[in-house]
Amino acid sequence: MQVHLVNPSHVSFGVGVITPRWLFVIAAATPAAFGDPRITDETLEPLDVGTIRQGDVVGIGIHTGNALRGYEIGRAARAAGASVVFGGIHATLYPEEAHELGGAHAIVKGDGDAIWGTVIADCTNGTPQRIYDGGRIEAGSFKPARWDLLPEGRYMWASVQTVRGCPKHCSFCSVWRTDGQRPRQRPSDAVVEEIVELRRKGFRFIALADDNFYPVTLTDLHQASRRADPSRLEQLKALRQDRFELMERLAKLPSDMVFYTQITMEASEDPEFLEAMHRAHIKGALVGIESVTADGLKDIYKGFNATGDELVARLRAFRRHGVHVLGSFIFGLPSDNPTTFDATAALAEQAELTFAQFVMLTPFPGTVDFAEWEKTIDPAQSIAGVPISRHWLIPQASRPKVYTPHPVMSADEIRQRTQAVWDRFYSLEQIWKRSGCVTSLRARLAFVLISKLYRQMYANTGIATDSARVNRSARWARVIAKPCRRLFAAKPMPHLAIP
């Protein structure tokens, strides 16, 4: 009996940007008695279904974006005689869907770390339960990933998680509902041990794959300090202290290391935290800027973000502390209009963002936006026989790019204007200008290559409607991904000690 773990993707690039961490965590959760799992990440290459035999167990992790491909794999694995188990955010939200469409024998809701061993044992005994609830386990029980199973030379960045959960409640995001609003922070020992293992293997670029690296803000502390009961304040202070302790330990790692994380903009008002990030080699952060207007922020319950000059100042504060920002923006919010696009592109330039992504508002299951949107949809409205309210089941090529009718713009106008902002931000001239953030000519050329790869992987393959353009972009991404990966590889440090 062989355990397989599959990360589905409808497009493969040969080389991956970031390791899909869940594959290596669930591999660690596989009891030794069942042997090492066979791992397939389809962002590298498609699964060879011929490797699946009667009696095997196939674990498939899905989010909404890759659920359709996941179901295809599930049906093929079941036809080959394997027990099929789905997990991940989408399976947690729609367990019955994976049974109906994905050939599932079992579904795991919530965290798989602790329950996976039981699931495999039940499958091999022929008694799988329809649904398992893995719950939300405490941070001390998170499994460290099996990095010894990582294929050689295939990924640019490794990924290590330091915290699950986010206290915010943005309307377009499901994280706070699935991972919870209570931050579950891993002990720093566990985090540092994984990072050292990765650096020993030659990874110096590591994504801290967290929901929100800054779960306690200065405002939270201030508000808690006004409560009569001091327990909340003590709790928040302890969480904050743990962050600083982790960063102190990261600071002791080799100086060539580069960490990247996801953080809310509020961290920009906390110079002590930014200083600690700088010392800890955290040199990049994805910041959800979402909208450059106050009305736009109100649309998505993100009133804690700034706009105008204050927004520019906050984003520059990251840069002053050596943290390069990948700014994330959403287009298609109800308050957007044709001038929003240029204003956003101009702000991205003015705020000295190093990278940016411009996504179109999509109602994802599990979010407040989705629940609202679903109520407005005519149940009879369908594409390729699939109700529009189940848009992730529509074949990739026929999937609309915009789902929410907009008060002043057509769906196509939003798509075209979004594409134009990508074109402007990632024009060669703009990229070259931004490449001034590194010094040597070699590093500047590397910056250009990586910027182009980012754009090909995320913009052209996601926004374009014409399939020739999508295929061309994917081909391009495949060609430049290999040389890009070499730029990220470092000399292994097999004897590196744990600080």
Ligand code: SF4
């Ligand atoms: S978008 Fe970011 S800040 Fe908002 S809830 Fe999701 S993880 Fe938290």
